[in-house]
Amino acid sequence: MKLVFAGTPEVAVPSLRRIADSGHELAAVVTRPDAPSGRGRRLHRSPVGQWADDHGVEVLTPAKPREPEFAERLRAIAPDCVPVVAYGALVPQSVLDIPAKGWVNLHFSLLPAWRGAAPVQHAVLNGDELTGACVFQLEAGLDTGPLFGSVTEPIAARDTSGDLLERLSESGGDLLVRVLNAIDSGQARAQPQPSDGISLAPKVSVDDARVRWDDPAFAVDRRVRAVTPAPTAWTTWDGQRVRLGPVIPDPDGPRLAPGAVAIGKNAVHVGTATESVRLSDIQAPGKKRMPADAWGRGLHADAEIAFE
Template sequence: MRLVFAGTPEFSVPPLQTLIDSDHEVVAVYTQPDRPAGRGRRLQAGPVKALALDHGLPVEQPTRLKPPAALDRLRDYAPELMVVVAYGLLLPRAVLDIPTRGCVNIHASLLPRWRGAAPIQRAIEAGDTETGITLMQMDAGLDTGPMLARATTPISDTDTAADLHDRLAGLGARLLGEQLEAILAGRIQPQPQDEAGASYATKLHKSEASIDWNRPAPRLLRQVNAFNPWPVAQTAFGDRTLRIWRAACLQTDGRHGDPGSILAAGRDGVDVACGAGVLRLLEVQLPGGRRIPAGDFSHAQALDGVCLGQAADA
């Protein structure tokens, strides 16, 4: 059958590869326009475009899908199914109606939990112990369509958004491969989402990165994990900003010192008092430097009497 794929970032690459490896024909790949990147700010193709070109697939990069010319272009491909994975453009009803078997979306949460832009990060931040992939029949709403299939994976205390991103990308590709023939044959009965359980994963903002040491250690750990690789949790270290890439809970409750005060520092990490419990920093970064183990950071910096989160003149 004739398939069209729409996706842009690295998360979309494994599902596209699954379609390329299938017995069906990928007649076109839709992806976001090239973006400036690097010091020279030269236009750079995204990961999906690179894979498509490697396989000699037609690539379409419209800035909008509503104009009649864009709709006519899609109709010319005569798709029977469109698979959408983190594409970055909203699909209007006119687009959804073009493929004869509709449009299917791979969404990185167990819908209706975490509709929206940042489901991986918000699941970690909220303390969810499980997440997964939902194959969804697309409709005009934001991740509101009926569900075709789901696959789950646990979230551990050591999982960062980067870790979970890679795991879910592979899980989404496998689920698509397992269900593709049934979807094309119409053998799956779509199940409506329970609106009562819906939640929204709002887009991340840099302003969320700052750590408030008055919060309990488990909550701060979730913040660190959720914001790796972006925007990365950070705290004031004198007149500099210390980015925290990885951490662990040493104590989950109790008062162990003034929030932000460094209780101990050694090769195992840097232990910081929180509003409740103790957070151990495991991997950190100073401006202009690289990510390093917190143990190395403790050997290179004078940490006695330091209270993180306080400016140098505080």
């Protein structure tokens, strides 16, 4: 089949690579427009767009998929199908109808669980023990289309969202190519999603990443892992924002009030509503990220510190 791939972040690149290595023709990619990043706020290509540039593949960057110029170019390319992985924009029905075999989306959950922009983050935050990836026919609704297939993935006790997405991007890329092969051969059969078990996974904001020290330790742990590596867990100390890496609930640690910090010889603990948690690394304002024990050794031993 002639394909146009739609995707934006790094997590979409494994699928793009697999499609390029398959027997299908990769005619172009669609990605979000170049965006400012870094200290200089210079415009940077998305990871998908950069991969396409490096491999001589045409890149389409409509500000919105409803733009007439984008629809005209897609009709001119005349793809048979558009596979999608984390593209990041809603596609109108008029554009969904352009390829003869539609748009098929790789989503990182077991639908209908966790429909939305941040399925992996919400699975970790919720304490799910199992997740996965599925491929479905894209339609105007939010992740509501019929399912072609899925793969499952256990969530380990110390998994961050980044860990989980890395594994799912690989297994999901394999699944996506298998589904495309089945569509090409006429053997694919999409089944409606179950009507029960629906849950929503809206985008995780910076405010959502703020640690609530008056939560139980297990909830603090889940929240921090859910927002690692992005948007990154944070708290405040002396009115300034401090970024935190994953924490470890420690039932043998010191008993502390929520947010109170205890600096030991080889560990830094923070109090929660239950047992304390041990910090792994920390980034204080204006400093580089460092191991928490190294940060603690740089403070006065008798300093009274509390996170808010």
